[in-house]
Amino acid sequence: MQIKYIVTSVFLLFFLSSWNSGDKKVINIAGDWTVALDSTDIGLKNGWQNTAFKQSMKLPGTTDDAGLGVPNKLKPSIEKPQMSHLTRKNSYLGAAWYSREITIPKNWKGKEMLLKLERVLWKTNVWIDGKELETEQNSLIAPHYFDLSKYLIAGKTHRITIRIDNRKLFDISVDNMAHAYTNHTQIIWNGVIGKMEIEAFDAVRISNLQIKPEISSGTAQVKLALNNNTNKIAKGILKITAVNKKSNIPVATLQKDIQVKMGKSVIEVDYNMGKDVKLWSEFSPELYELKAELNAAKNTLTISADFGMRSFSKKGSVLTINNRPVFLRGTLECDIFPLTGYAPMDKEGWRKVFGTAKNWGLNHLRFHSWCPPQAAFEVADEMGFYLQVELPVWVLKIGEDQKTTDFLYAEAQRMIDEYGNHPSFCMWSMGNELQGDMTVLTKLMNSLKAQDARHLYTTTSFTFENGHGKWPEPEDDFFITQWTKQGWVRGQGVFNSESPNFNKDYVASVEGMTVPLVTHEIGQYAVYPKIDEISKYTGVLDPINFKSVKEDLERKGLINKAADYTQASGKLAVILYKEEIERALKTAGISGFQLLDLHDFPGQGTALVGLLDAFWDSKGLISAEEFRAFSAPVVPLMRFAKATYTNNESFTASLDISNYAESNLNNQEIEWSISDGNTVIASGNTKATIAIGYNHKVLDLNESLQKITKASKLTVKVNLKGTSYKNQWNIWVYPQQQTIDYGKVVYTRNLDEAYKLLNAGKKVLLNPDWKKIKGIEGKFVPVFWSPVHFPKQAGTMGVLCNPSHKALDHFPTDMNTDWQWWDLNVNSTTLIMDSVVGGNPIVEMVDNFANNRKLASLFEGSVGTGKLMIASFDLSTDLEKRPVAKQMLISILDYMNSSSFNPDTIKNPDALKLILKEEKEKAKEGATSIY
Incomplete structure (x- = not known):
């Protein structure tokens, strides 16, 4: 096809001055509407099609916003209905009717008129003056469009009536958990939440514009869908111009004579972007607006779309952006907006989401079983985010219902038409954890691939099929x-069963992989509810789940512990998320991770797995700057064998650097140090060129630990001088030559013997066989996801202790679990101490919020004239090979032999008989037992 280019200075001046003038003819029908709820479906029978109703409300908006529906009657309680998700203050499921009058401008005579309703759940029908339109709409992800041309008269006032039915129309999810239609994250609202407008068009027009960038040739393939509703072929002139949105400088004008066939047709042209084309990526999110102007049938119509010149592709098992390797640092967005119960339809609301994610070092968001609205794509385009979008489906019987399959095909087409141009729309999954006939998914995926090659595709985001x-x-x-x-x-399968080893990666798991691999929903480490978050819920949702936990803690006298529970469990989640991310980064053959989640998921049993709350606000567990140390374009990564050492060993490690920045870091100076917080034990620097991609063994360390004469926590730090890139790791060092001195303490593993010794006024360290006693399996990892959603797990949430307690004087620790606790936690049984009156826990375990029990693994108390310490972790086996257990024992004994050991009285010591009752040894819980 011969393309003619016309570029003149006169045109450029005209173009720059008129680009944003706009000539759309639009009536905004947002505002006051009348509404009637119709849960018993009597509206049609009673003639509501042409009625003004007594109740009024604002649209865009929902019945929840208006306070309509069934008021909530649930009261706080640790029961599944209260704990499943946030609670709607007013719920409504069924048909609702909305009505108002509209006046059509006189100059719209002869125009086609299209109604647009942006974001509706689920089915819409429309009447004009009581006459029903022939079509109905049912999209969950695209605007609902209606052709009103036959029903509206220019210069006249009409009544428009919309019936919206939010009942489930197709089988798209198990238990309504797909996030396009759910009460777990967003809510099953009724109303319209986006733009509501009627637009007038000429009989010949451009109905859709699709742009496919080709960076290798510097062209944009432009595809125009044309509508000609006259009774003859229309001759016209097509002009296409793109402008860089940052500089506001147009590229060039393509002008072409065309013929527009009657009915619907498609025309494709190649548009040359010129020599100075700017490519779109996370580092330079350069956007262009392409404008197509059609002069035909004595009218001029324009249509425009934003796009980016980018190629999101793959080279073998590596994802690429513009032919450079890219590593996805991602989290999920599951339509979690707890003030409204629905996604923001304006860019400002999405700037909070993407701005926070970017500040925390991320470059990727996965939209789990839903597709976000236009505003989300626009902000992602502007900020340079790589999005994975999914069809609204999460089912275990894919392919069984043909109507559902047809609906998915239709939704996919609407996603292409509405959002396909956005450069941020990089990846497309057919849905979440789909099961059933996988060939149905493959066929659907291949049909989309053939139609739209701008995205990468996968059949499902993981599957258990x-x-x-x-x-x-x-x-x-x-x-x-x-x-x-x-x-x-992902670490869920290994962190509890393997001792801490920071040499680990997943290279063996991905060997032979021929396409890029992205790790699925890593993390899911539950954090205890932040009780003071309750006051933030000022919208349509009531945090009865949080209130239930609060009331339970108050009833049990534990409310003063709530903030500590959040901090201790949250800081454990931080170290686990850090290691999850670093293992993925260390693995050549992995192209990214998708966290579940950086922010809380308030549904599915109250899955508070985030380091941020559901509002994308920090919980104070770790700062954004600290998080970016291990989630950034460039991340220093240390490989070392273990977390705990004795001082006759050396700390041997090697430094790797993951570099997915724009370019190599040439002759980069690297500084490192090892310190105990006060004194630098060792330090050094070197220079190296850090190439794009994964850089292995940039630096080797081998430092003696002999200088460490007392039990210490050391911090290893690495800094890339002159950049913001740095990282750090903790290790623990214990003196090797130490004698265990029991002094006046008597050690026993038998409760009856302990009672006799206590009655004789002795100091007793009771260390029962942890494998035989009653209690909860000791674990290093916290609750997975939610103790309500997955109730079969052991279900504690990490250590809580006072580091300054004298019993821990010689056992360096923070208030929370860190890697040095692994041995003690997995070789223990957590004691349930609810029935004990008096005494004091020294090392508590945070219980899950579905139970809120008093738990401990180290507990002290006086019994009669004796003094008792109970340790439910193993302090007897192979202590010379278990330096952490040995150090804990030494620290406990030093305290017990001191004058500081004067614990509160246990008023009911016989309760210990039930707590420490021997049981048959139980098998340890496996990583997949939660399922």
Whole structure:
């Protein structure tokens, strides 16, 4: 096709002055509407099609916003209805009717008129003056459009009536958990939440514009859908111009004579972007606006769209952006907006989401089982975020219902038409954890691939389907999983069963992988509810789940512990998220991670797995700057064998650097140090060139620990001088030559013997066999996801202690679990101390918020004239090979032999008989037992 270019200085001046003038003819029908709820479906029968109702409300908005529906009657209680998710203050499910009058401008005579309703749940029908339109709409992700041309008369006033039915229309999810239609995150609202407008068009017009960038040729393939509703072919002139939105400088004008066939047709042209084309990426989110102007049938119509010149692709098992390797640092967005119960439809609301994610070092968001609105794409385009978007489906029987399959095909087409141009729309999954007939998914995916090559595709975001999920489907462009046929690719499966080892990666699990792999929903480490968050819920949702926990704590006299529970469990989650991310970064063959989640998920059993709350605000567990140390374009990564050492050993490590920045870091100076917080034990620096990609063994360390003469926590720090990139790790060092001195303390493993010794006025260290006593399995990792959603797990949430307690004088620790606690935690049984009156816990375990019990693994109390210390972790086995247990024992004994050991009286010591009752040894819980 011969393309003619016309570029003149006169045109450029005209273009710059008129680009934003706009000539759309639009009536905004937002505002006051009348409304009637119709839960019993009597509206049609009673002629509501042409009625003004007594109740009024604002649209855009929802019945929840207006306070309509069934008021909540649930009271706080630790029960599933209260704890499943946030509670709607007013709920409504069924049909609702909305009505108002509209006046059509006189100059719209002969125009086609299109009604747009942006974001509706689920089905809409429309009447004009009581006459029903022939079509109905049912999209969950795209605007509902209606052609009103036959029903409206220019210069006249009409009544428009909309019936919206938010009842489930297709089987798109199990228990309504897909986030396009759920009460777990957003709510199943009724109303319209986006733009509401009627637009007038000429009989010949451009109905859709799609732009495919080709960076290799510097062109944009422009595809125009044309409508000609006259009875003859229309001759016209098509002009296409793109302008850089940052500089406001146009590229060039393409002008072409065309013929517009009657009915619907498509025309495609190649548009040359010129020599100075700017590419879009996270580092330079350069946007262009392409404007197509059609002069035909004595009218001029313009249509425009934003796009970016970018190629999001793959090279073997590596994801690329514009032919450079990219590593996705991502989290999920599951339609969590707890003030409204629905996604923001304006850019400002999305700037909070993407701005916070960017500040915390992320470059990627996955939209789990839903597609966000236009405003989200626009902000992601502007900020340079790589988005994974999904069809609104999460089912275990894919392909069984043909109507649902047809609906998914239709939704996919609407996603292409509405959002396909956005450069941030990089990845497309058919849905979340889909099961059933996988060939149906492959067929759907391939049909989209053939139609739209601007995105990478995968059949599903992980699956538990037998025979699938452990390796990519044959035609996947990328693969999302938590494990492969060769092993785990996330820490959930290993952190509790393997002692801490920071040499670990997932290379063996991804060996032979032929497409990029992104780790699925890593983390899911529950954090105790932040009780003072309750006051933030000022919208349509009531945090009865939080209130239930608060009331339970108050009833049990534990409310003063709530803030500590949040901090202790949250700081444990921080160290686990850090290691999750670093193991992914250390693995050549992994192209990214998707956290679940950086922010809280208030549904599915109150899954508070975030370091941020549901409002994208910090919980005070770690700062954004600290988090960016291990989640940034460039991350120093230390490989070392273990977390705990004795001082006759050396700290041996090697430094790797993950570099997914724009360019190499040439001759980069690298500084490192090891310190105890006050004194630098060792330090050094070197220079190296850090290439784009993964850089292995940039630096080796081998430092003697002999200088450490007392039990100490050391911090290893690495800094790339002159940059913001740095990272750090904790290790613990204990003196090797130490004698265990029991002094006046008597050690026993038998409760009856302990009673005799206490009655004789002795100091007793009771250390029962942890494998045999009653209690909760000792674990290093906290509750997975939610103790309500997954109630079969052991379910504690980490250590809580006072580091300044004298019993811990020689056992360096923070108030929370860190890696040095691994041995003690996994070789223990957590004691349930609710029935004990008196005494004091020294090392508590935070219980999960579905139980809120008093838990301990180190407890002291006086019994008669004796003094008792109970330790439910192993302080007897192979102590010379277990320096942490040995150090804990030494610290406990030093305290017990001092004058400081004067614990409160246990008023009911016989309660210990039930607490420490021997039971049959139980098998340890496996990583997948939660399922």
